[in-house]
Amino acid sequence: MCQRIIIGLFLSLYLLTACSVLSGTGGPANNKVVDEPKHVESEVDPVATELISQEKAANNSVVQNKQSDPQAILPAPPRNYSAAIITGKMTSDYKQLIAAVENHFDGDTSLYLLKGSRESQQKTFDEIQASSHHYVMAIGDLAATSALRLDNKTLMFSAVFNYQSDGLLEQGMQGVSMLPNPDHLFSLWASLNPDLNTVAIITGSGHEQQISRVKQSAAKYGVKIIHRVVKNDKEMLYESELLFSTVQGYWLLPDHRVLSRRSMKEFLSRSLKKAKQVVVFDQQLLKYGGLIYIEAKPADIGSAMVKQLADSDSHIVFTRETNMLVNAGVAKTLHLDTANIPRNYISHE
Amino acid sequence: MSLMIKIDNIKHRLASKASYAGSWCMRSVRSSARLVRGFGIFNRRQVKSLASRLQLLFLCWGLLVYLLAVSGFWFVSTSVIDATLRHQTTQWLEKIDGLSTPLYASHDINEFNSIKNYVENINEIAYVNFYDGNSLKNIGSYKKELLDAGAIPVLDKKLLAMKRFSALQVGEGVVDRSLKDHGLLRIISPVAIASIQADELLDFDLDSPEDDSVIVIGYMDVGIDYSFYTASLIENIIKGSVSIFIIFLIAAVIGQRVIKNALRPLSALREPLERLAEGDTDVSVKQGGDAEIAAISTALSSTISAIKGRDAELRRLADFDPLTGLYNKRSFSALFEKECQRIEQESDSGALLFIDLDQFKYVNDSLGHAAGDRLLIEVSTLLKQRLRGKDIVSRMGGDEFTILASSVDKAGAAELAGDIVKEIGAFLFIEAGKSFNIGCSIGVALIDGGRFSHEELFAHADMACYSAKSQGRNRYHFYEPALAEKTRLDIGWSQRITEALGEDKFELHFQPIITASSHQTEAYEVLVRLRDEMDNFVLPGLFIPVAERFGLAAEIDYWVIRNTLKLIEGQGSTLRFHINLSEQIFSSPEFVSRLIKISGNMNLYPGQIVFELSEQTAVLNINHTVRRMEELQYHGFNFAIDKFGSGFNSFSYLRHMPVNYVKVSGEFIERMIEDDVDKAMVKSIVDIAKACNKMVIAEYVPGKNSLNLLQDFGVDFMQGNYIAEPRGVLTPASVSPSVPTNISSIAPEK
Structure with missing residues (x-):
């Protein structure tokens, strides 16, 4: 009986992975929009x-x-x-x-x-x-x-x-x-949180190239990227809530289609309440609970x-070059040690 | 999702519940009023007591406080509920909005389960409907089992076309009142998505949400059932009201006892106050109670004491003579009447002594009223010391005292009266360095057998006293029936004198006074006459003493002065007129002013008036006499000493007396021819008077020999019936110097 269940689970995983591969097919010319908000993670995305x-x-x-x-x-x-x-x-x-x-x-x-x-x-x-x-x-x-x-x-x-x-x-x-160099980010993030292992990215559709680069970089630091594709700010908030129990942090990428001012504030507020580390693309989001700000120069x-x-x-x-800043206040709130971070990367509290 | 929800409809529903609660409160108040009426507080037929009023006041105050408390509680509670519901509803809608994300993403009804699971646990949510933003197709629906499906409205474009919906913003809810009849609050809120403009991501203001691009993708239609809150609130108010009402009842009962206890001392004042109002001052006020009531009790006690004191003083003034402290006439009369009754009933006996001081008037007039008062006080003390305990002494007025001696016979009364005469006779009144023998006259009336009334007994004693005075004073005299007639005559004379004064029945007669040298009439002595019922003249010797006893002599003198002055003014006479003054008028304090007032209105020369004052009157108080004479002389009047020589001290006084004339006492003149002593007396008087520069008048000149002898002695003026009898009428000829007819044949010596 247990063997059947294990086999069934493996089959399910295989089918799920196959579906993901099929839906992501098309290369750079095929920017197929992912409809489902609950998008599977693209760990083995061939594109x-x-x-x-x-x-x-x-x-x-x-x-x-x-x-x-x-x-x-x-x-x-x-x-x-x-x-x-x-x-x-x-x-x-x-x-x-x-x-x-x-x-x-x-x-x-x-x-x-x-x-x-x-x-x-x-x-x-x-x-x-x-x-x-x-x-x-x-x-x-x-x-x-x-x-x-x-x-x-x-x-x-x-x-x-x-x-x-x-x-x-x-x-x-x-x-x-305009994607900032993810190596820089994960290098800094890993220094800030050596135990970092799972990060979620929620975007709209059509970011496979950039997400792939992020995943590649994250893997160097032992960080797993969970990418979710949503259609609007409402779904973005919903999806982020679903991921609260799974991830340690989020990288908020500047996809205007799924971001609204209200959703960003709410997302940052909820994330902070849940002790999640959030990387933001705009410096002003730090004061709402963002941990790290990063942008391409x-x-x-x-x-x-x-x-x-x-x-x-x-x-x-x-x-390659990036501007980065660590929110010392949030880092302190989240009990993250900024001792190993260069001083010029740390915002004044 | 922060929804700003307008809760007007909630308030409306709570207000309707409040009106229900208010009517319940009014019913409670009416019930309370009925209950209180049962205690008699509202009974208009009775006079309300202070305790009832206070209790009613407290009850009204309590009800007011209760109503204020309930109103405040209702207001605060509804406000809290309002705020709580606003907050809760916002949270619920935010949560439901978040849960609706997969539903709107997939339009899969299965995604509605999470919403359903959530709202099922919220009692206040009656139903939830989700609509597609474009087609308004229902994509998810939930309602409570007990809710009537017909009560749930459908969202249509017509409703959304209404102004408030067209103006609906994302993040807001609009209250639809169409369901208030079903006890529901309908809130419709849009489900929207928003996004930042593409080129804004590298430079955007996070605090400007209006710059986001917003798309409404659906609508939430939620029905909120708040009946639980209002029902719970009303139930609590009712429970609280019942508790408060019970507390009120208990407080009313306790309060009634407390107020009654507190006001008991006040109620206790009612009985003494009522007795006091009825004139009974012999009441006592119980002290105690609270400070205010104790103060009233104390004040009332003080008032009662003051009233008692004033009553005692009034009684003392009413019953006792304020000067001597003896019973006054009124109270003595009452006591005397009672004693008469007792004597009659007990066949006992007693005596009434009527005492009149002999020299009081002299002391009073000469030394003043203050000295007179002191004399009366000393005499009253003397009398009180002499009396037995059961005897009563009173002051009847002036210098008259009465003594009611109980259980004495005539001998006892005589002994008592004799003792009093003896003691007062021996009493020496010392005042201003002088001593006076006072003496008294006592009339005694025996009381036995009730033969006479107490008024008659008073008259008997009075008459007996009069008799004692008539017999020479300083003695007592028992009433005898024979005295009554004489006394009645005297009383009749006093009435006739009073009548004559009132009706001008006195007549003036004038006796000429001639000069010794020329025998010409130089003056007249004015004499007063009174006609009796038979039109015969009554001589002054008969009515003047009565007038003096009854205090009428001064009024007769004023009558004489007034009419003499009128006559002189009318006749234009230049002769002098000699007017006799009694002791009463001369000692009267107002004599000078009254005389000036009479003469001031007439055109005459005061030097024509010569006032004759008897030597006895003049020397009674020589200082007063001298002052009074000088005062009148200042106004132009002259003085003559009448009956000079009858006293033994006259000569020593004459030097200092400012008189113009000395009239030699007629008793010497009448006998001087036969009696050498009288002749020597006349000669001595004339010599002394001359030495004192006084002119001498001889009266009662009996005949020619006397006339000649008087001329030889140097007498200046003479008068007498031999020379000329008094005449009732003065003619113009008679008011000028002329020789009287009687002596016209006698040639005056040159």
């Missing part, structure tokens, strides 16, 4: 594995370049080409990013700010289309999705977290992921964008 291999190639070059002199190894973009920089907002991060692009790009650049009505935005694109700019660097989701209408331009995006769900890569755009993203122009083979690249 993710493939993406990681691509990413590795890109990152290896970056790492190698970083380690030696990236400008000397990567081919520089043609000097007589000019670039148009488009953005929907002029936030401080975007400004830093734009400044980095302008700094590293040899040719002329023109900055276009998308604002006003659709007509005015269309006029802007018409102007870009008619211009001699060979490169178009879209910063932000609005700029990236809007830039798809341009023809005969080399399109580059950054500061777009949902690039997979937006189908940017499939439509020929190259880009720089805007300047690094800008630099990577310029380098990406010369590498038409790589669709997406990941940056």
